[in-house]
Amino acid sequence: MYADAMGAPTRARRKAWFEGWQAGVVAVSIAALGLLLGAPRAVPPVELPVPVPTQRNLELSLAQHRARGAVMARRGAEARVERFDQRRVGAAVRAFGVADVARDQEALLDAKRELVAAVQGLRALPDGDEQLRELLGYQLSSFLHELARWRSTGIESVELSELAGSITQAITESGWLGPGRALLPDEHVQAALFQKRFAEITGARELVGLTQDQHRALLAFLIAHPPQVGNPAAVAAFRARRVEEAAQVDDAYPIELARAIVRQQAGDAAGAIEAYRRHFELHPDGPWTLRARNHLKALESR
Numbered sequence: 332m333y334a335d336a337m338g339a340p341t342r343a344r345r346k347a348w349f350e351g352w353q354a355g356v357v358a359v360s361i362a363a364l365g366l367l368l369g370a371p372r373a374v375p376p377v378e379l380p381v382p383v384p385t386q387r388n389l390e391l392s393l394a395q396h397r398a399r400g401a402v403m404a405r406r407g408a409e410a411r412v413e414r415f416d417q418r419r420v421g422a423a424v425r426a427f428g429v430a431d432v433a434r435d436q437e438a439l440l441d442a443k444r445e446l447v448a449a450v451q452g453l454r455a456l457p458d459g460d461e462q463l464r465e466l467l468g469y470q471l472s473s474f475l476h477e478l479a480r481w482r483s484t485g486i487e488s489v490e491l492s493e494l495a496g497s498i499t500q501a502i503t504e505s506g507w508l509g510p511g512r513a514l515l516p517d518e519h520v521q522a523a524l525f526q527k528r529f530a531e532i533t534g535a536r537e538l539v540g541l542t543q544d545q546h547r548a549l550l551a552f553l554i555a556h557p558p559q560v561g562n563p564a565a566v567a568a569f570r571a572r573r574v575e576e577a578a579q580v581d582d583a584y585p586i587e588l589a590r591a592i593v594r595q596q597a598g599d600a601a602g603a604i605e606a607y608r609r610h611f612e613l614h615p616d617g618p619w620t621l622r623a624r625n626h627l628k629a630l631e632s633r
Contacts, residue, residue, distance in 0.1 A: 371624035373632045376592040379574060380619065381551035382581040384544040389519040392542055396522070400468030416453040417462045420533070423449045424470065424494070427532055431496030443532070450533045460538055467529055467539050470494050474525045475518065482512050495525060505558035515556055523549040546580045567597045585610065585619050595630055603630055 403417075423446035430438035453459045477491035478498070487499050502508055507515040516524065523545045530540040541549065554573045557566050571593045578586035591606035607627045614620060 371621065371628045373629040374622075374625035375629045376595055376626045379554050379570065379589050379592050380585050381554050382547040382577045382584050384519075384547035384551065388542065388544040389548055392545055393519060393522055396468040396471050396526075398468070399465045400470075400472040403465040403469040414462060416449070416456060416459070417466055419449040420446070420453050420463065421466055421470065424466075424529070424532065428493040428496040432492045446532060447534055450535060454535070454538075463533070463535060464539060467526065470529065471522060471525055475521060478514075478521060482508075482514050485512065495528065498524070501558075504560055505556075507556060507558075516552055519545070519548050520552045543580055547577075550577045550580065564597075567593060585614065587613060588619055588623050591623070592626065595626060600630055600633075 406414075423442065427439065427442040427446055430442045450463065453463055456462065473490060474494045477488050477494065481487050481491055481499055491499065502514070502516075509515055514521070523541055526539065526545065527541055527549065530536045530538075533539065550573055554570055554577065557569045557573070559566065571590075574584075574586065574589040574593060577584045577589070587606050587610035591603045591610060594600075594606060595603035604627065607623055607630075610619070610623050614623075
């Protein structure tokens, strides 16, 4: 009986010692897994980091363009006000597109001169800047509609070539037309491509140029999908220029990591290692640290 009396508390103490062992095993396993996942592995880089736009801002920009375009379309349908200077700029944009498709350099120079003069005349008016924004919105809406129709049918309309020149040829040659004629650039990137061209040919970048988020969206696409024209060295140089642009429009962009990856993919081991080290100096920890260490280890283990 004495033994039984002494055994009961002993068993209880032993049971207490082992209570919760399952949770302890789980905790140790999680810690070990964390160490394993945190340890760098030799992983060659495949993708470059891209700037991240705010989707809400992209949607707002596109909505504003469409609203301004609708104002111009409604005014034209009602024919209450004849805006000669605005129509002159619109016609000059279309003439430039025709010359671009024809690859007629002389006609292109003539169209450019007329376009510059027409824009200057329009912007001299009290509401000229707003009229130019309306024209951009109107032509952008038409461009998106015609581009969608070209994607569906494979037939390029006169409207599309007038508005955007040789855009369909550029899309095809760049490899941006996927299986089933799916367009790789989404609607916001399509709009950014058109707006960038409109701003450049009209010489009004400060007025109708890309917003910061539009620029981010366009650069993210171009970095991820560089035009597949020229040799690999040309493509690498294109991506290198785009990552430098990305650093200009996005303070959070990990430029040294991007430079390291570009150089590593180009076979410049020394330049890549130097850029990785600069990245670690600037960002000793953070969301890109493990990825950078993985890429550096792949470089050092060659």
